Amino acid sequence: xxxxxxxxxxxxxxxxxxxxxxxxxxxxxxxxxxxxxxxxxxxxxxxxxxxxxxxxxxxxxxxxxxxxxxxxxxxxxxxxxxxxxxxxxxxxxxxxxxxxxxxxxxxxxxxxxxxxxxxxxxxxxxxxxxxxxxxxxxxxxxxxxxxxxxxxxxxxxxxxxxxxxxxxxxxxxxxxxxxxxxxxxxxxxxxxxxxxxxxxxxxxxxxxxxxxxxxxxxxxxxxxxxxxxxxxxxxxxxxxxxxxxxxxxxxxxxxxxxxxxxxxxxxxxxxxxxxxxxxxxxxxxxxxxxxxxxxxxxxxxxxxxxxxxxxxxxxxxxxxxxxxxxxxxxxxxxxxxxxxxxxxxxxxxxxxxxxxxxxxxxxxxxxxxxxxxxxxxxxxxxxxxxxxxxxxxxxxxxxxxxxxxxxxxxxxxxxxxxxxxxxxxxxxxxxxxxxxxxxxxxxxxxxxxxxxxxxxxxxxxxxxxxx
Numbered sequence: 118x119x120x121x122x123x124x125x126x127x128x129x130x131x132x133x134x135x136x137x138x139x140x141x142x143x144x145x146x147x148x149x150x151x152x153x154x155x156x157x158x159x160x161x162x163x164x165x166x167x168x169x170x171x172x173x174x175x176x177x178x179x180x181x182x183x184x185x186x187x188x189x190x191x192x193x194x195x196x197x198x199x200x201x202x203x204x205x206x207x208x209x210x211x212x213x214x215x216x217x218x219x220x221x222x223x224x225x226x227x228x229x230x231x232x233x234x235x236x237x238x239x240x241x242x243x244x245x246x247x248x249x250x251x252x253x254x255x256x257x258x259x260x261x262x263x264x265x266x267x268x269x270x271x272x273x274x275x276x277x278x279x280x281x282x283x284x285x286x287x288x289x290x291x292x293x294x295x296x297x298x299x300x301x302x303x304x305x306x307x308x309x310x311x312x313x314x315x316x317x318x319x320x321x322x323x324x325x326x327x328x329x330x331x332x333x334x335x336x337x338x339x340x341x342x343x344x345x346x347x348x349x350x351x352x353x354x355x356x357x358x359x360x361x362x363x364x365x366x367x368x369x370x371x372x373x374x375x376x377x378x379x380x381x382x383x384x385x386x387x388x389x390x391x392x393x394x395x396x397x398x399x400x401x402x403x404x405x406x407x408x409x410x411x412x413x414x415x416x417x418x419x420x421x422x423x424x425x426x427x428x429x430x431x432x433x434x435x436x437x438x439x440x441x442x443x444x445x446x447x448x449x450x451x452x453x454x455x456x457x458x459x460x461x462x463x464x465x466x467x468x469x470x471x472x473x474x475x476x477x478x479x480x481x482x483x484x485x486x487x488x489x490x491x492x493x494x495x496x497x498x499x500x501x502x503x504x505x506x507x508x509x510x511x512x513x514x515x516x517x518x519x520x521x522x523x524x525x526x527x528x529x530x531x532x533x534x535x536x537x538x539x540x541x542x543x544x545x546x547x548x549x550x551x552x553x554x555x556x557x558x559x560x561x562x563x564x565x566x567x568x569x570x571x572x573x574x575x576x577x578x579x580x581x582x583x584x
Contacts, residue, residue, distance in 0.1 A: 131208035161212035241304025259358035311366030323382035499529030
């Protein structure tokens, strides 16, 4: 900016000097000099000049009175003509080279600033815009989170994902941020949720608070600690994407932000911590004592609402099986589980056996009998699951009405829905963990709005998947 100011001063000064040399010492001369200089600022860039007589007429002056006769009839007039040409050359050089260079510099600086903004946005470090979106929910999503993608698909910018690896979220960020123009997420490195320096710039907007019917203000913080890289959280033991410690540290950071803000808008704000996890997962202490995750969290009071990641899925599978066989079915109620995952097969078999269903694997009974049995289909990716169902139908190995697809994300759900559009009559049944989990997160938010006490919310959540 300083360079442009200097260049403009030189160009204006040269133009005024030209106007001085072109004019007689009469009334209106100073106004003419300024106007002449200003009118020739931009023409100077292309080595141009607006006629002095036109400028004079434009401000109501008589050119015949104001302007000198510049015919070189004397030595002095010739010298003045050379001075005018010199001033013209100077302003043209300054405007044409320095001015353009400064303009390019400004454009470059603007481009660089835009790139810095985009880099900051896509790395999850750009502060959110204020007073834009109301009732937002903070979601700790780890590296990947199918339920968070489902939540964003349903609720858009009302969900603020806090992620570990932004590059894995690029497609979603592009859509949500309107191609990188609006900050919509935050990033925290793995195992560093509790480091305050990674939260610099994360400013909570009072508009995010969810108000209940009684007028109470709540900030809801959710965490997805279900299995991130596998399709369903059905194994007895698994490695969580978002660890308990990361969730706990993140909850504490957000709660401290609210408590330390002394502005009126933050008075009496309740931070409600909701965690999705396998409540029966074992936690073994140093001396060997074992806790379930549910008991451990209850003692430590790390969360307010705990959503089980396993029971809702088993509940949905049982509901499908009971609907298929009917409430009064007797004898062997076999279900073929089409999967290559040994851990999941064992888990499903153990849980459904206790409810009177016999889980068998492919090849365990003759093919003609196998064709007549209901079939659960699950593979380690949703794409494989959907493809397997299509293959079974193409090979006439099972009717589509006997299939139940176990899915984990919205893409797989959309694939099955598109498949169902092409099928006559009844559809392929499907159970999508992302939909189930998001429905439970939504249920909690709805009950919070209704002023339901936290202990009753927990009970209602538990009751929704009681088997």
